Amino acid sequence: MSQSKPARALLHDPIGKTLWSMTWPMMLGVATLISFNVVDTFFISLLGTEALAAIGFTFPVTFTVISLTIGLGIGTSAVIARKLGADNEKEARYCGSSALYLSALLVGFLSLLGFIFARPVFSMMGAGDDLMPLIMQYMNIWFLGAVMLVIPMIGNSILRASGDTKTPSIIMALGGLMNAVLDPILIFGLGPVPAMGMQGAALASVLAWGVGFVLIIYWLVVKRGLIDPLPPSVAEFVRSSRKLLAIGLPAAGANMLTPLAMGVxxxxxxxxxxxxxxxxxxxxRLESLASIVILALSMSLPPFISQNFGAGRMQRVAGAYKTALVFVLVSQALIYVLLIALLPLIQHAFxxxxxxxxxxxxFIWIMPLGYGVQGCIIISNSALNALHQPLHALLLSIARLFVFFVPLSYLGSHLGGLPGLFIGGVVANLITALLSYRWFMKMLAKQEQNEPQHEAVHPPGAESHRVHK
Known part of the structure; x- marks a missing residue:
C-alpha cells in the first residue's frame, strides 16, 4: 500500500523543515481557537469586575472537560499515526470512527455530571453567593453544548495523525472568528437580539463549535474518506476503544490535573x-495566548514521533524532540519581552x-519567565504519549503539578503573598523541565533497546512489504 504525501514527508523529509511545515498552520489555528477564551474574557470584563471574577472561576471546570477531549485526541493521534507509519490504513480508519463516538459518549457523561454538581464544585473553589448566579448563567449553556466541542477536536486529531495540519487550522480559525463576531452581539445585544450577558458568551461559543462540528464531519467522511460514518461492528468499536483509552485515559488524566491544580x-x-x-x-487566559507556539508544537510533534516510531526510525524521534525544545525556549523568551512591552495595553483592555x-x-512580570521551561514539560509529555508511554506522561504531570507546582506556589504565597505564589510556580516549572528532559531521554533509550525493529520504509513510490505483528 503506497503512502500518502503527508505520511512520506513525516518519514523522509528533513526534520526541522517538516516540523515547521506542520507547526505554522497549527499556530494560526491555535491562535484563533484560544481567542475563544481571550475574546470571552475581554467582552465579559466590560460587564464589570464581578463578571470577570465569575469567568475566572469557570476556567478549572471548563478546562476539565476540554482536558478529557485533549487526552482522547492524543490517544487518537498516537494510535492512528502509528498505524499509518506501519502502513495499516484499514485499522486507522476503524480507530478514527470509534474515536468520534467514544469521545462524544465520555464528554457527554462528564458534562452531565458537571451540570448536576456545578454549584457544590464552585462553592468548594471559593465562589460566593454574589458570583454564583453569574457562574451558573455561563456554565449551564456551556455544559449543554460541550459535546459540540469534542467532535471537531477529535476530528482534527485524525487529520493531524495523517500529517494534515492545514485543514484543522482552518476549521479552528473559522470557529474562533465566528465566536469573536457573535460574542458582542449576544452579550450586549444588537437590533432584535436581546442582551444576554454571561449566557450570551457561552451561547456564542456553542454556536461556533456547531459550525466546526458540521465542517469536520463533512471533511472526514465526504471529502477525505478518512473514516466511516459508523464503526464496522460493535466488536471493532470495543477493540478500537480499548486501544484509544489505553493512551487517551492516562493522557486525559494528565491534562485534567492542570485544571485541578488551577482550582487549588x-x-x-x-x-x-x-x-x-x-x-x-x-x-x-493570556497565558494560553502566549503559549501558542507550545500548544501548536504539542499537536504537530506527536504525529511525527508516532509515525517514525511505527516505522522504527528512532533517530528521527530524538532529533524532532530536541528541535522542538530549542524552538520553544527561544520563542518563549521573545514572547516574554513582548508581553512586558504590551503590559499597559493589556491592563487597559482587561x-x-x-x-x-x-x-x-x-502575573505578567513573573509567570511568563517560566513559560519556556513549562513548554519543555508539555513537549516532553506529548512526546511520551506519542511513544505510547501514557503512564509515564501521567506520572510526569503528577510530579509537575502536585510534587512541585502546587506545593511551591503555596509556600511562596505563605512567604511572599501573590508575588511569592507566582515565583513558586516559576521555580517549580524549572525543576520539572530538567526532570522531564532526563525522563524522556531515558525512555527513548529504553525504546531503542527493546522495541522490535520494523523493516526499513521504502522510498516514496515503492511498494512496502512489511511483516506486521
Whole structure:
C-alpha cells in the first residue's frame, strides 16, 4: 500500500523543515481557537469586575472537560499515526470512527455530571453567593453544548495523525472568528437580539463549535474518506476503544490535573479578594495566548514521533524532540519581552479597577519567565504519549503539578503573598523541565533497546512489504 504525501514527508523529509511545515498552520489555528477564551474574557470584563471574577472561576471546570477531549485526541493521534507509519490504513480508519463516538459518549457523561454538581464544585473553589448566579448563567449553556466541542477536536486529531495540519487550522480559525463576531452581539445585544450577558458568551461559543462540528464531519467522511460514518461492528468499536483509552485515559488524566491544580491556586488567590481572582483569571487566559507556539508544537510533534516510531526510525524521534525544545525556549523568551512591552495595553483592555490591574501586572512580570521551561514539560509529555508511554506522561504531570507546582506556589504565597505564589510556580516549572528532559531521554533509550525493529520504509513510490505483528 503506497503512502500518502503527508505520511512520506513525516518519514523522509528533513526534520526541522517538516516540523515547521506542520507547526505554522497549527499556530494560526491555535491562535484563533484560544481567542475563544481571550475574546470571552475581554467582552465579559466590560460587564464589570464581578463578571470577570465569575469567568475566572469557570476556567478549572471548563478546562476539565476540554482536558478529557485533549487526552482522547492524543490517544487518537498516537494510535492512528502509528498505524499509518506501519502502513495499516484499514485499522486507522476503524480507530478514527470509534474515536468520534467514544469521545462524544465520555464528554457527554462528564458534562452531565458537571451540570448536576456545578454549584457544590464552585462553592468548594471559593465562589460566593454574589458570583454564583453569574457562574451558573455561563456554565449551564456551556455544559449543554460541550459535546459540540469534542467532535471537531477529535476530528482534527485524525487529520493531524495523517500529517494534515492545514485543514484543522482552518476549521479552528473559522470557529474562533465566528465566536469573536457573535460574542458582542449576544452579550450586549444588537437590533432584535436581546442582551444576554454571561449566557450570551457561552451561547456564542456553542454556536461556533456547531459550525466546526458540521465542517469536520463533512471533511472526514465526504471529502477525505478518512473514516466511516459508523464503526464496522460493535466488536471493532470495543477493540478500537480499548486501544484509544489505553493512551487517551492516562493522557486525559494528565491534562485534567492542570485544571485541578488551577482550582487549588484559584482558591488560594480567592483569599486575596475578588479583584485578585479577576486579575489572576485574566492572566491565565493570556497565558494560553502566549503559549501558542507550545500548544501548536504539542499537536504537530506527536504525529511525527508516532509515525517514525511505527516505522522504527528512532533517530528521527530524538532529533524532532530536541528541535522542538530549542524552538520553544527561544520563542518563549521573545514572547516574554513582548508581553512586558504590551503590559499597559493589556491592563487597559482587561482591568476595570486598579487592584485588578496591579495583580495582572504582577502575573505578567513573573509567570511568563517560566513559560519556556513549562513548554519543555508539555513537549516532553506529548512526546511520551506519542511513544505510547501514557503512564509515564501521567506520572510526569503528577510530579509537575502536585510534587512541585502546587506545593511551591503555596509556600511562596505563605512567604511572599501573590508575588511569592507566582515565583513558586516559576521555580517549580524549572525543576520539572530538567526532570522531564532526563525522563524522556531515558525512555527513548529504553525504546531503542527493546522495541522490535520494523523493516526499513521504502522510498516514496515503492511498494512496502512489511511483516506486521
Amino acid at each position: 491556586l484559584t482558591a488560594i488567590v480567592a483569599t486575596y479578594g475578588a479583584a485578585a481572582v479577576a486579575g489572576f483569571g485574566a492572566g491565565i 482591568a476595570r479597577e486598579d487592584e485588578v490591574a496591579r495583580v495582572l501586572a504582577l
